[in-house]
Amino acid sequence: MKLFADKVVIITGAGRGIGCQAAINFAQNGANLVLNDIDSSRLKQTVEVISPFDPSFVEAPGNVANSADCNKIINLALEKFNRIDILINNAAIAPLTRPLELIDDAEWNDTICIDLNSVFYCMRAVLPHMKLNKYGKIINVSSSAGRSISTFAGAHYTAAKAGILGLTRHAAFEYAPYNININAIAPGTIDTELLRDSATLEKINMESEKIPMRRLGTTDDIYNLISFLASDQSSYINGATIDINGADLLL
Numbered sequence: 001m002k003l004f005a006d007k008v009v010i011i012t013g014a015g016r017g018i019g020c021q022a023a024i025n026f027a028q029n030g031a032n033l034v035l036n037d038i039d040s041s042r043l044k045q046t047v048e049v050i051s052p053f054d055p056s057f058v059e060a061p062g063n064v065a066n067s068a069d070c071n072k073i074i075n076l077a078l079e080k081f082n083r084i085d086i087l088i089n090n091a092a093i094a095p096l097t098r099p100l101e102l103i104d105d106a107e108w109n110d111t112i113c114i115d116l117n118s119v120f121y122c123m124r125a126v127l128p129h130m131k132l133n134k135y136g137k138i139i140n141v142s143s144s145a146g147r148s149i150s151t152f153a154g155a156h157y158t159a160a161k162a163g164i165l166g167l168t169r170h171a172a173f174e175y176a177p178y179n180i181n182i183n184a185i186a187p188g189t190i191d192t193e194l195l196r197d198s199a200t201l202e203k204i205n206m207e208s209e210k211i212p213m214r215r216l217g218t219t220d221d222i223y224n225l226i227s228f229l230a231s232d233q234s235s236y237i238n239g240a241t242i243d244i245n246g247a248d249l250l251l
Helices: 017-028 040-053 067-081 105-133 155-178 193-198 201-210 219-230
Strands: 008-011 032-035 057-059 086-089 136-141 180-187 241-244
Touching (some): 008 017, 008 067, 017 032, 017 219, 032 040, 032 067, 040 057, 067 105, 086 105, 086 219, 105 136, 105 180, 136 155, 155 180, 180 219, 219 241
Parallel strands (some): 008 032, 032 057, 086 136, 180 241
16 A cells, blocks of 8 residues: 555645655655645646656645635645645745845745745644644745755745744644644755755855765655655654754754
8 A cells, every 4th residue: 555545735835846756756655636836837847747646636826925825725625635634835935145134125025925924824724624633744844044044045034944943843732632743844955946046056066065975965855754754654753843954964
């Protein structure tokens, strides 16, 4: 039997990078998928990639920085599959690093809304249903920036990713009595389109050499951790943040 056979999985930011890889691997493992991205063309590309595995899925395009769109995603999942087992809060942007004094209100608000508020909005929408079913797994994708700082993105990104960690802990404490596991992961430097949009190739290569394992992380590395936290093998892990960074940041 496949690991996630008949489980209903929502993935935000599924159009590329970690979200796309998660969609592929969950599809291979028998999950029913609800796939979100703000870019419908990228979402279509993910659908094409998972189609050989013949999963049951629904596309849920929308902007998770908007609470109404988050509610629509949850409602679409319930209409299609009648329950939600797993939520992967992955959508994010990473504006180029710059001095804090040069970050304007619009860029600050956009980053906080997409990287932090979306996690709150999606959890707020899904938790009543998980609570009713007395089962749920939520994995919030933070960053090693949330543990320390980012040399690729700015203070707004670091603040948002740190906020995810506090939100995860508090929500886990509140909802643990309902058999709901809420955890965060803190990836280090991962080879994704988001990284390549945020830094020059020279900077990426320099960062890779600084990592003790002498390589960037891959989206498969991240999925393997997400898969563990989404499975019942991790049933007593709750409110944790798990670092995955090739020993680049040791806490």
